[in-house]
């Protein structure tokens with residue numbers, strides 16, 4: 001059986017490993033040479049994504065490329081602790097969320113895909129029509145939120161729209177950050193101009209992302225400066241302190257939302273990752289990794305490809321829909337005004353820790369059986 005994957009980001013590289021592992025001959029086409037592409041930021045993987053990585057045989061490599069983050073703390077702009085919960089897992093889970101640069105995640109996945117026998121062609125942007133000229137049994141659209149494959153499947157498919165916030169990520173020197181600020185964990189500060197996240201890293205730096213609420217994204221991303229950002233976040237002490245010790249901006253990325261995609265497969269073509277369901281809520285990469293494993297599991301059943309894709313979609317659709325609803329609530333919290341912020345600082349310290357696990361636990365409880373890969377596909381029946 002032959003598969004062509006468009007996009008060699010998280011979903012495409014993971015999909016290549018999973019399909020190669022079940023005996024499919026895989027070719028991936030990726031538009032950029034650089035594994036970071038235009039997203040030179042960091043990603044956090046929750047335990048559901050880590051379990052998918054384990055199924056792909058890359059968990060240890062990815063853990064070594066990043067660092068464990070045990071706790072997530074929420075702070076008001078004035079420095080009041082609003083919540084302190086387990087990050088990306090149930091509290092009892094001994095597997096901790098991992099944060100790493102997206103480029104390092106993609107590099108680890110591509111290395112493993114090649115090791116499993118997949119061919120990865122970088123620096124080549126393809127269209128569905130070009131891919132169609134190849135004699136393949138399966139076409140996987142792993143081409144991200146701006147997916148051309150999605151448009152080819154359904155010319156009326158939704159297009160991404162600006163989410164009302166853009167993110168600026170960078171690094172600071174931990175030794176220059178005041179000693180009374182946390183030295184670990186995923187710290188989330190509700191500031192006046194948006195949400196500011198910072199994580200002290202084991203190498204003596206602080207990784208941070210400012211999610212700036214703005215009616216329009218910056219016209220010139222390269223023109224966003226540390227001075228501008230520091231000015232936007234100068235009124236809150238923790239953000240001013242971390243940005244005061246900043247050494248570099250890593251990436252500027254507008255945030256996008258996408259209405260639910262109704263046509264996610266047809267015939268021999270299927271969408272995975274952000275092309276099918278941009279997830280947000282710190283779950284996009286984890287969901288893409290899950291998709292890869294679960295797609296291969298359905299292909300391995302030996303059913304006709306269109307039937308396998310339909311079964312894959314039936315399994316994935318409810319989870320993606322539930323996550324999209326959660327993401328909308330999370331975005332509303334980030335973009336809310338001063339009255340909500342005032343109410344939040346009164347109510348959250350009493351309720352957040354208690355309700356957080358109830359609200360998010362389902363994400364981490366994915367059935368481990370669904371994240372296993374069988375040895376090899378049992379039939380190579382081709383169906384158009």
Ligand SMILES: Cc1cc2nc3c(=O)[nH]c(=O)nc-3n(C[C@H](O)[C@H](O)[C@H](O)COP(=O)(O)OP(=O)(O)OC[C@H]3O[C@@H](n4cnc5c(N)ncnc54)[C@H](O)[C@@H]3O)c2cc1C
Pocket residue numbers: 006007008009010011012029030031032037039041042043044045102124125126127142143144145147148167253272273274275278279280282283284285286287288
């Ligand atoms: C700033 C930022 C921070 C994030 N933080 C987190 C986080 O903490 N946790 C988390 O889980 N998720 C996070 N995400 C989301 C996460 O990065 C995505 O959900 C995840 O990368 C989706 O993977 P993907 O492979 O579907 O898409 P992408 O990673 O976008 O990869 C798509 C790939 O397809 C390629 N491509 C597109 N069109 C073509 C074509 N025609 N031909 C060839 N190649 C093509 C692109 O170059 C790209 O490499 C973040 C995203 C951003 C922007």
